[in-house]
Amino acid sequence: MVASWPEPIVSVQTLSQAGISTVPNRYVKPVHQRPVYNSDQSGLDMEVPVLDMRDVWRKPEGLRRVRNACEEWGFFQVVNHGVDHALMESVRGAWREFFDLPVEVKRKYANSPDTYEGYGSRVGVVKDAKLDWSDYFFLNYLPSSIRNPSKWPSQPPKIRELIEEYGEEVRKLCERLVETLSESLGLEPNHLMKAFGGEDKVGANLRANFYPKCPQPHLTLGLSSHSDPGGITIVLPDEEVAGLQVRRGDCWVTIKSVPNALIVNIGDQVQILSNGIYKSVEHQVVVNSGMDRVSLALFYNPRSDIPIGPVKALLTKDRPALYKPIRFDEYRLLIRQKGPSGKNQVDSLLAST
Ligand code: OGA
Ligand code: NI
Numbered sequence: 543m544v545a546s547w548p549e550p551i552v553s554v555q556t557l558s559q560a561g562i563s564t565v566p567n568r569y570v571k572p573v574h575q576r577p578v579y580n581s582d583q584s585g586l587d588m589e590v591p592v593l594d595m596r597d598v599w600r601k602p603e604g605l606r607r608v609r610n611a612c613e614e615w616g617f618f619q620v621v622n623h624g625v626d627h628a629l630m631e632s633v634r635g636a637w638r639e640f641f642d643l644p645v646e647v648k649r650k651y652a653n654s655p656d657t658y659e660g661y662g663s664r665v666g667v668v669k670d671a672k673l674d675w676s677d678y679f680f681l682n683y684l685p686s687s688i689r690n691p692s693k694w695p696s697q698p699p700k701i702r703e704l705i706e707e708y709g710e711e712v713r714k715l716c717e718r719l720v721e722t723l724s725e726s727l728g729l730e731p732n733h734l735m736k737a738f739g740g741e742d743k744v745g746a747n748l749r750a751n752f753y754p755k756c757p758q759p760h761l762t763l764g765l766s767s768h769s770d771p772g773g774i775t776i777v778l779p780d781e782e783v784a785g786l787q788v789r790r791g792d793c794w795v796t797i798k799s800v801p802n803a804l805i806v807n808i809g810d811q812v813q814i815l816s817n818g819i820y821k822s823v824e825h826q827v828v829v830n831s832g833m834d835r836v837s838l839a840l841f842y843n844p845r846s847d848i849p850i851g852p853v854k855a856l857l858t859k860d861r862p863a864l865y866k867p868i869r870f871d872e873y874r875l876l877i878r879q880k881g882p883s884g885k886n887q888v889d890s891l892l893a894s895t
Contacts, residue, residue: 545654545655545656546654546655547654547655547664547667548667548668548669548670549669549670551652551662551663551664552663553645553648553649553663553677554569554663554673554674554675554676554677554752554754555641555645555677555752555754555834556645557754558754558755558756558834559754562757563757564757564758565675565756565757565758565761565762568672568673569672569673569674569675569761569762570672570761570762571672571761571762571763571766572672575763575766575767576760576761576762576763577759577760577763577787577794577826577828578793578794579794579796579828586790586791586793588790588793588795589795589798590615590617590618590619590788590795590797590805591607591610591611591615591617591618591619592618592619592620592621592800592803593607593608593611593618593619593620593621594620594621594622595620595621595622595623595624595715595718596622598722599718599722600725605722605725605726606726608722608723608726609726609727612723612726612808612812612816612819612820612821613819613820613821614821615788615790615821615823616769616788616807616808616813616820616821616822616823617788617797617805617806617807617808617823617825618805618806618807619797619799619800619803619804619805619806620715620719620803620804620805620806621800621802621803623715623803623804624711624714624715624718625708625711625712625715625804626711627802629704629707629708629711630708630778630802630804632700632704633704633705633707633708633778633838634778634780634836634838636698636700636701636704637679637701637750637752637836637838638836639697639698639701640679640695640697640698640701640750641677641750641752641834641836643697647697648661649661651679651693651695653680655667655878655879657682658680658878659680659681659682659690659693660679660680660681660693661677661678661679662677662678662679662680663676663677663678664881665877665878665881665882666878666879666880666881666882667879667881668879668880668881671881672766674762674763674764674765674766674882675753675754675756675762675763675764675829676751676752676753676754676764676765676827676829677751677752677754678749678750678751678752679695679749679750680747680748680749681693681694681705681747681748681749682745682746682747683705683709683713683746683747683748683840684709684713684744684745684746685742685743685744685745688745691705691706705748708838709746709748709840712776712804712840712842713746713842715776715804716746716774716776716840716842717735717741719774719776719806720734720735720738720773720774720842721734721735723774723812723816723820727816727819727820727853727856729853729855729856733853733855734812734815734853737815737844737850737853738773738815738843738844738845739844739845739848740845743845744773744842744843744844744845745772745842745843745844745845745846745870746840746841746842746843747772747840747841747843748838748839748840748841749838749839749840749841750836750837750838751764751765751827751835751836751837751838751839752834752835752836753765753785753827753829753834753835753836753837754829754834755829755830755831755832755833755834756829756830756831757831758831759828759829759830759831762829763826763827763828763829764785764826764827764828764829764835765826765827765882766826766881766882766883767789767824767825767826767882767883767884768824768825768826768882768883768884769809769810769813769822769823769824769825769884769885769887769888770807770809770810770822770839770841771809771810771811771841771843771870771873771874771877771887772809772810772811772841772842772843772844772870772874773809773811773812773841773842773843773844774806774807774808774809774812774842775806775807775809775839775840775841775842776804776805776806776839776840776842777804777805777806777807777837777838777839777840778804778805778837778838778839778840779797779799779805779837780835780836780837781799781801782833783830783833783834783835784796784797784798784799785827785828785829785830785835785837786805786825786826786827786837787825787826787827787828788807788823788824788825789823789824789825794826796828807822807823807825808820808821808822808823809822809841809843810822810873810887810888811843811844811850811870811873813888814850814851814852814865814868814888814891815844815850815851815852815853816852816853816856817852817853817856817857817861817863817864817865818852818864818865819856822885822888824884824885843870844870845870846869846870846871846874847869847871848869849867849868849869850867850868850869850870850873851863851865851866851867851868852864852865863893864892864893865888865891865892865893866891866893868891873887
């Protein structure tokens with residue numbers, strides 16, 4: 543495991559606050575990776591589906607819509623998800639306050655590439671890599687044996703309690719969602735959770751993202767195109783500032799957040815477990831020159847020390863296993879070394895035919 547970064551870390555927020563008028567070369571993406579805004583020429587539906595948890599929970603018609611969203615988009619927004627709206631706002635506000643602290647205070651939590659836990663500004667240890675226009679704070683939440691609140695921010699005063707409270711509510715939502723995904727795949731309600739290794743053994747991490755305003759947003763990205771490595775991701779978006787884009791055919795669709803909704807997306811492990819029926823779809827974040835953006839992603843992952851491969855009940859003669867099993871800890875290590883790179887990682891597991 544690599545213990546340190548290949549270059550000194552620069553907080554992007556500090557760069558942005560210094561009022562620079564051009565983006566340093568380290569953040570300038572090659573032309574083909576630069577942002578494209580809703581180039582809608584495909585004739586495809588261009589709105590990420592919005593699902594109401596009350597309509598999909600144990601309801602055949604709703605489960606069909608879940609299946610359709612996961613096959614077609616790999617993304618949906620969910621309302622009536624059970625997570626308290628005031629809590630969503632408080633936790634997002636607390637993170638905003640954290641990022642507004644002086645950089646010397648935040649640096650006390652500086653992370654390193656061996657665990658990624660803490661305050662950071664890059665993913666991947668490839669020297670001279672192009673970097674993303676964002677800072678983040680990454681922490682472990684589940685299993686509770688690896689939870690270490692002393693590594694979490696201690697300011698603003700309520701932030702640790704808010705993280706715990708929010709984490710708990712989202713954990714419950716994730717359990718319901720995994721059950722819903724299982725049923726929508728035609729499996730027994732608990733089948734997918736068993737394949738995850740059981741609810742007391744799953745992993746979860748939280749990543750608070752800060753995307754500072756940017757003098758030349760068309761040259762860079764807040765977060766480069768990637769698919770999420772884990773099971774499912776729940777994103778609490780910034781309601782005032784859009785930025786998350788989802789790949790749709792050859793286009794990028796910017797998500798318009800519905801008030802109080804959470805964004806759910808399928809990660810690589812669910813693509814693997816579902817044998818490719820559900821798609822872990824590429825997404826990226828664009829920035830803008832007017833406003834900072836804060837989002838909070840909770841990654842809900844299978845147990846990390848068991849092989850994850852396609853669920854046997856989903857295999858048929860016509861659709862044999864597409865992926866070779868791999869443990870999630872091994873899989874994640876590959877991503878943590880390389881940084882975000884589209885869907886290369888999951889594609890590398892395709893069993894050669
Ligand atoms: C992520 C991610 C989206 C966002 O953290 O993996 O895709 O809106 N975040 O910040
Ligand atoms: Ni993501």
